[in-house]
Amino acid sequence: MPVEPAVAPFHILSETNALRQVVVHTPGEEMALVSPENADELLFDDILFLEEAREEHAMLIRLFQAAVGREDAVLQVTDLLRETFEAAEARTAFVDGLIERMPYRNFEAYESELKGLDTDGLLRFAVTGQAPFPVTALPIPNLLFTRDLSAVVGEHVLLSHAATAARAPESVIMGTIYAHHPRFAAVRDRVIVLPEDVSFEGGDLLVVDERVVLIGQSERTSLGGVLAVARELLTRTSIEHVIMVNLPKARYCMHLDTVFTFADAETCVVFPPIIEEAHDHTFILEAIDGDPSDLRLRPCATLRDALEDVTGRAYTFVRCGGEDPVRQRREQWTDGANLFAIRPGLVVGYDRNRATYDALRSEGFHVVDAESFLDFYGDSAATSDARIAVRLSGNELSRGRGGPRCMTMPLARST
Template identity: 80%
Template sequence: MSVDAALAPFHIPSETAPLRQVVVHTPGEEMTLVTPQSAEDLLFDDILFVEEARDEHATLIRLFQAAVGSDDAVVQLTTLLRQAFLEDGARESYVDRLIERVPSRNFEAYESELKSLEADDLLRFAVTGQAPFSVTAWPHPNLLFTRDLSAVVGDHVLLSHAATLARAPESVIVQTIYDYHPQFAGARDRVIELPPDVSFEGGDLLVVNESLVLIGQSERTSLGGVLAVARALLDRTSVEHVIMVNLPEERYCMHLDTVFTFADDDTCVVFPPIIEDARDHVFLIEAIDEQDLRFRPFPTLKDAMEDVTGRQFTFVPCGGSDPVRQRREQWTDGANLFAIRPGLVVGYARNHVTYDALRDHGFHVVDAESFLDFYGDTAAASTDRIAVRLSGNELSRGRGGPRCMTMPLVRG
């Protein structure tokens, strides 16, 4: 699980800098505990065929390992949490924070029993809600979407503050990892905690470059969350400009990355109705001094990005030019691509019109297995412009694409 000491443990200069290490969570027992009756409370629209979802996720992991050229490229969230639980005080801290973060779940009634659990048993409880004693707790199938747990910007990391009760315990999980896992021991002063009265999830933050980030005000990230993130980044990092995008507070566009992601440094896949057709919902935020922020409106996100960077950006429409296809493919995460390096992206194969649009913009389109077979051990050295199609028929039913399922720690 080691990476170059010059970069570890946090280093994200942009959305497309070559991937070095990423945290994922392969769906497991917690996903088998989702029922048709509990799915809505757990933020799922359907129940997944878990075995098939695991196979699809395994292919995604193999793709990362081949493209990065290292077995250390991919780290499981549960591995990090278990290792953190082995450290002195970690399990007690996790339980204390859980009680504080979700008081409505009444975990204080089980405090002594939870604190007495060994690492493996507490790990199972944290992920599935199951314990060796009777306890009322939910499983956490949304751990599949590790992106939302935190966001690395430069050499700092922002902790999430989940907007929903179903995901609130996940914020405790990731805070425990950063506070106690040995890998992050030298970087704890670079962990940014937000005020308790705001919400923020990592799917709403994209790093354009070392001085510019995008943040969505969305169903999951409040205006207070945007302002708290902007203030922290402007004060503590190399970020000089924050572009805020106001999104409809609707399920179909719960995060900015469900309607906008990068394919390379200057090419983005977008959902046109929100990113191009909507007007006057974008604001540039900059610091005036240590207390005050300045807001400057822009007609569109493209206008704001080009003004700040002095560069031109190409927007590729998710679902192509047909409004019906745009809405269908955005619903199945056609705009939620993950860039492994500039010009190498992965998304769901079912969004074939989006892939046609990428092909029109110079991308070679291949299936994941074909990519692995053709490039093999040379994948890490490839500089071809490639859009990889991942079979995600089950994963896509969870309402999250490859970017949602990845929390990069190190790029560059």
């Protein structure tokens, strides 16, 4: 049997190249701690039925494992954190990071107790906020949405800087993993840490190709965050063009990937009111005299115009929710535009967004439910060139306000 090549720690040159490795988080005890009293503070609009949400998430993992065909195709962020915490210096660094990032929680009052926790104790505290002493902390149910923890571009990774207090511990978690887990020992110099005074979350960054990225200026990513990311990418990676989309600062479109995702290199699923009907909110960031530290914003009428300008390619826009404006809004709310590409032309989304699937079908996609996909395609999915849109049951997961792209943080795709 041929030996599979090792997966590079970081390697993303496109949103749609064949997936090789992805980080996820199956919801657990922390999700059961969301209540009507703390839901708003934890950024949840509803209370999820945990057992069903776990079953739906398990199916998503099965899809990835079948399509990628590697034992290490799917990594759980809590497994990475547990392995990281095996080293005492990593546990100390994590507690120090919480104290620095969240001074309002007064964690320093329990610094010695937190640093005295063993691996499992500190892991439980990190995820659920619970400890054997009366420290004040919250669970982190948004860990389900691993996309926002960081973003890989080329051979580098941008560490997110969460915009909200509820998600601040997640930034510390991922920073600790990258800094201390043995898996990333050889690439620690490729981790990009942004300035403390900006916000950036991974759902706002999409890799078009090895030269172009899109970044949303959103409810969760500040203009300073966009500019900081652009400077780093233009300086340290193969990226030559950064396109910024100025989004409404509203929960329904909290990240760029809630209104725009790729199904293949030139086919995109879009939310029409923002991507097609709104104008003058897209800019190409250009280095003045070739100096990435000095950027100017060149306005474009639409995102399509900007993409075609910098890539020289034509794009097909598939409308989330089809042609009916009411269906567009209903299905965007349940993540109809938040598809995840397993390979070019193989995407997964939520079953409930039927008008979006009808629109994909009209573009030549074969629409199939997740169970049927596994039964019919099995291990051939990765090598097939068929255009397939997989319907994932997500009645519970969708109530968390994030789709398949939100729940996935790819570390590596094929070249």
